Amino acid sequence: MDALPMTIPAPGLPARVRIHEVGARDGLQNEKTTVPTEVKAEFVHRLADAGLTTIEATSFVHPKWVPQLADAETLFPRLQGLADVHLPVLVPNERGLDRALSLGADRIAVFASATESFAKANLNRTVAESLAMFEPVVTRAKEARAHVRGYLSMCFGDPWEGAVPVHQVVRVAKSLMDMGCDELSLGDTIGVATPGHVQALLSALNEEGVATNVIGVHFHDTYGQALSNTLAALQHGVTTVDASAGGLGGCPYAKSATGNLATEDLVWMLNGLGIETGVDLGRLSATSAWMAGHLGRPSPSRTVRALVPEAQSPQEQ
Amino acid sequence: MDALPMTIPAPGLPARVRIHEVGARDGLQNEKTTVPTEVKAEFVHRLADAGLTTIEATSFVHPKWVPQLADAETLFPRLQGLADVHLPVLVPNERGLDRALSLGADRIAVFASATESFAKANLNRTVAESLAMFEPVVTRAKEARAHVRGYLSMCFGDPWEGAVPVHQVVRVAKSLMDMGCDELSLGDTIGVATPGHVQALLSALNEEGVATNVIGVHFHDTYGQALSNTLAALQHGVTTVDASAGGLGGCPYAKSATGNLATEDLVWMLNGLGIETGVDLGRLSATSAWMAGHLGRPSPSRTVRALVPEAQSPQEQ
Numbered sequence: 001m002d003a004l005p006m007t008i009p010a011p012g013l014p015a016r017v018r019i020h021e022v023g024a025r026d027g028l029q030n031e032k033t034t035v036p037t038e039v040k041a042e043f044v045h046r047l048a049d050a051g052l053t054t055i056e057a058t059s060f061v062h063p064k065w066v067p068q069l070a071d072a073e074t075l076f077p078r079l080q081g082l083a084d085v086h087l088p089v090l091v092p093n094e095r096g097l098d099r100a101l102s103l104g105a106d107r108i109a110v111f112a113s114a115t116e117s118f119a120k121a122n123l124n125r126t127v128a129e130s131l132a133m134f135e136p137v138v139t140r141a142k143e144a145r146a147h148v149r150g151y152l153s154m155c156f157g158d159p160w161e162g163a164v165p166v167h168q169v170v171r172v173a174k175s176l177m178d179m180g181c182d183e184l185s186l187g188d189t190i191g192v193a194t195p196g197h198v199q200a201l202l203s204a205l206n207e208e209g210v211a212t213n214v215i216g217v218h219f220h221d222t223y224g225q226a227l228s229n230t231l232a233a234l235q236h237g238v239t240t241v242d243a244s245a246g247g248l249g250g251c252p253y254a255k256s257a258t259g260n261l262a263t264e265d266l267v268w269m270l271n272g273l274g275i276e277t278g279v280d281l282g283r284l285s286a287t288s289a290w291m292a293g294h295l296g297r298p299s300p301s302r303t304v305r306a307l308v309p310e311a312q313s314p315q316e317q
Numbered sequence: 318m319d320a321l322p323m324t325i326p327a328p329g330l331p332a333r334v335r336i337h338e339v340g341a342r343d344g345l346q347n348e349k350t351t352v353p354t355e356v357k358a359e360f361v362h363r364l365a366d367a368g369l370t371t372i373e374a375t376s377f378v379h380p381k382w383v384p385q386l387a388d389a390e391t392l393f394p395r396l397q398g399l400a401d402v403h404l405p406v407l408v409p410n411e412r413g414l415d416r417a418l419s420l421g422a423d424r425i426a427v428f429a430s431a432t433e434s435f436a437k438a439n440l441n442r443t444v445a446e447s448l449a450m451f452e453p454v455v456t457r458a459k460e461a462r463a464h465v466r467g468y469l470s471m472c473f474g475d476p477w478e479g480a481v482p483v484h485q486v487v488r489v490a491k492s493l494m495d496m497g498c499d500e501l502s503l504g505d506t507i508g509v510a511t512p513g514h515v516q517a518l519l520s521a522l523n524e525e526g527v528a529t530n531v532i533g534v535h536f537h538d539t540y541g542q543a544l545s546n547t548l549a550a551l552q553h554g555v556t557t558v559d560a561s562a563g564g565l566g567g568c569p570y571a572k573s574a575t576g577n578l579a580t581e582d583l584v585w586m587l588n589g590l591g592i593e594t595g596v597d598l599g600r601l602s603a604t605s606a607w608m609a610g611h612l613g614r615p616s617p618s619r620t621v622r623a624l625v626p627e628a629q630s631p632q633e634q
Binding site for chain 2: 003004005006007008009010156157162163164191192193194195196197199200221222223224225227228230231232262265268269271272273274301302303306
């Protein structure tokens with residue numbers, strides 16, 4: 001029997017995609033079930049073992065805001081044995097940066113908003129105030145020779161403001177790049193984007209001098225759009241795609257339980273298209289099924305459910 | 318607040334897509350909970366009220382094989398008041414055709430397999446024998462001036478044979494068109510297709526004289542690929558897309574509970590792309606949430622879950 005999916009490339013797509021795996025950070029941060037530090041460490045090790053090479057490990061945010069990631073200080077040192085794996089961490093401010101750098105982090109990420117409403121809700125600041133807060137973080141991170149990723153959330157829509165104008169996103173994105181970010185991750189935090197919108201935002205960024213090769217895309221699957229939006233981004237030339245093992249992660253501003261683009265669903269498509277990722281889909285799916293067991297509910301990833309039937313009812317494991 | 322999704326077209330896509338709604342037939346046929354005839358009738362009426370104009374109503378297959386659709390004779394007459402709505406019905410053989418025509422059906426569909434294994438499992442015939450069985454059905458349907466759709470299943474992969482060669486699919490597709498089918502529906506019955514494979518099959522069919530405007534695509538979401546494959550088909554010029562309200566329908570040959578491409582997830586994408594469908598997404602989602610209540614489990618459609626929160630736990634309704 002010939003393996004599935006059959007590999008048939010489509011024209012105009014990249015030969016290789018770098019997956020920025022966010023399951024351990026974005027995926028877990030809103031989970032109410034506390035995941036023990038040793039389980040998180042095993043999760044990251046298993047993700048690396050499945051071939052992922054960029055694994056966002058945790059966040060050095062104040063524990064009050066994200067209790068699930070309060071163990072960043074004890075988790076991060078446990079991940080240092082991994083060869084050839086980048087382990088970026090989120091830092092909200094200079095204090096978080098200090099904590100991360102003191103533990104040897106060499107890739108950090110800041111988290112900005114494209115809309116005033118979300119900047120206020122998430123950071124209790126205006127967009128301008130939040131950028132002013134990030135500027136010394138980015139400068140000092142660069143001085144420490146760390147690689148800096150700038151997350152930009154609500155790039156396509158916002159629960160308070162509705163549709164977000166492209167020019168507004170471009171303005172904040174430019175500010176992040178101008179302050180020294182090495183790459184940008186365009187977040188569709190509430191999952192409302194569609195392919196034309198994705199390509200229009202990418203084109204507008206290009207026109208303002210932000211090259212496609214510094215842009216990653218970060219889609220949520222709230223309306224089932226994450227993978228088709230990813231395809232549209234790949235067709236534009238994007239080669240960095242954020243995804244979450246098993247589709248972990250929910251947006252607290254949408255009632256749907258669905259979260260990030262599932263890494264497995266992405267890898268299935270890329271395998272079919274003959275686009276290299278270095279990921280072993282079987283190992284990755286087994287890892288996500290194992291984590292679904294720890295969380296006590298089915299994996300939201302359709303590929304995980306199809307490949308690992310017990311992931312559908314993990315409480316029976 | 319500006320409505321979501323924002324409408325931004327992408328180049329090279331059709332201005333209008335005809336959705337072939339299969340929820341009442343393909344969606345319900347494997348449901349174990351018997352849906353009363355009056356609920357099915359209301360379902361079809363509500364789908365029409367939401368703006369769907371091609372609604373596959375039922376199947377005139379022997380009740381022993383599909384008990385859920387054993388009420389075709391009593392259901393179909395209840396749907397005759399719908400203006401400007403096409404109501405195709407599936408017929409497996411000449412006896413089914415006689416039953417459908419006697420009730421006034423003017424659109425019928427036959428169901429062929431691209432693989433020998435599925436022809437044997439589903440029809441207990443070789444592919445050649447099944448085509449020989451369909452030939453008089455199609456001929457007589459055309460004599461009765463009915464429109465004939467030829468379903469072709471397992472076009473991308475098969476649970477027994479793995480990947481299915483494109484030339485094998487083209488051969489059976491050509492036979493269906495040569496015997497007089499008006500349109501073809503390419504089924505990814507186990508949901509394994511990826512975008513390059515979709516476009517390669519469409520190109521191969523075009524090369525053999527099967528025009529894109531007689532081809533519909535029918536994707537299942539077993540691996541989360543249905544919508545990105547649909548986007549790839551639209552980019553090739555396809556304008557007929559099969560979908561199932563609320564994502565109803567499971568493939569009995571895959572253990573995953575996921576089924577057909579959800580009509581709502583499709584409409585969200587098409588709305589964002591500015592592609593006309595005539596469908597009211599709010600009404601359609603409410604209809605699917607209502608049907609999820611009858612079936613006693615959450616709608617698999619992410620859009621339905623996001624727009625109608627109670628669709629996540631219908632047993633509480």
